[in-house]
Amino acid sequence: MSRKRVLVVGGTGYLGQHLLQGFAKSKGKPFDLAFTHHSTNPHQTLLNPISPSTPFHVDLQSGEGLTTISNTFGQPDVIVNCAAMSVPRACEMDPAAAFATNVPTSLVKWMSGFNASAILIHLSTDQAD
Ligand SMILES: NC(=O)c1ccc[n+]([C@@H]2O[C@H](COP(=O)([O-])OP(=O)(O)OC[C@H]3O[C@@H](n4cnc5c(N)ncnc54)[C@H](OP(=O)(O)O)[C@@H]3O)[C@@H](O)[C@H]2O)c1
Numbered sequence: 849m850s851r852k853r854v855l856v857v858g859g860t861g862y863l864g865q866h867l868l869q870g871f872a873k874s875k876g877k878p879f880d881l882a883f884t885h886h887s888t889n890p891h892q893t894l895l896n897p898i899s900p901s902t903p904f905h906v907d908l909q910s911g912e913g914l915t916t917i918s919n920t921f922g923q924p925d926v927i928v929n930c931a932a933m934s935v936p937r938a939c940e941m942d943p944a945a946a947f948a949t950n951v952p953t954s955l956v957k958w959m960s961g962f963n964a965s966a967i968l969i970h971l972s973t974d975q976a977d
Pocket residue numbers: 857858859860861862863864884885886887888889906907908909930931932933934935949971972973974
C-alpha cells in the first residue's frame with residue numbers, strides 16, 4: 849500500500865502551525881506531509897520541527913500554486929484547510945477577497961480533477977458577529 853499524502857492548507861497560520869507540529873510528532877511518520885503558505889515565507893523555526901515536509905506557495909483566491917502541488921508532491925489523500933482571512937475587520941473591508949478565500953472554490957475545483965477520492969477537512973468558526 850502506498851504512503852498517504854497529507855496536505856495542510858494554511859500551514860503558516862495559528863491553527864496550521866499547531867496541526868503540522870502535531871502531525872510531525874506522529875509515531876513512525878506514516879504519511880508524507882506538505883503545507884501551503886501565502887503572504888509569508890515559512891520561517892525556519894516552523895520548518896525545522898516538521899522536517900521532512902514540503903512548503904508550497906498557494907493563493908486560494910486565484911487557485912495559483914495548487915497544480916504545482918499535484919505535479920510535484922502528488923495528489924493528496926487528505927487535505928486539512930486551515931487557510932482563511934481570519935480577521936473580521938479585514939473581511940468587512942474586502943468582502944470579495946474574504947469570500948474567495950473563506951469559501952475555497954479553487955480548492956474544491958482542484959480536488960474535483962483528482963483521479964482518486966480524497967478527504968477534505970475544512971475549518972470554520974463559531975464566531976457569529
Ligand atoms: N485560531 C483559533 O483558535 C481557531 C479556532 C476555531 C476555528 N478556527 C478557524 O481555523 C481557521 C484558521 O484560523 P487561524 O487562527 O489559524 O488563522 P490565521 O492564523 O490567520 O491563518 C490563516 C492562514 O491562511 C493563509 N491564507 C490567508 N489568505 C490566503 C489566501 N488567499 N490563499 C491561501 N492561503 C491564505 C495564511 O497564510 P499566510 O500566513 O502565509 O498569509 C495562514 O496560513 C479559520 O477558518 C478559523 O475560523 C480558528
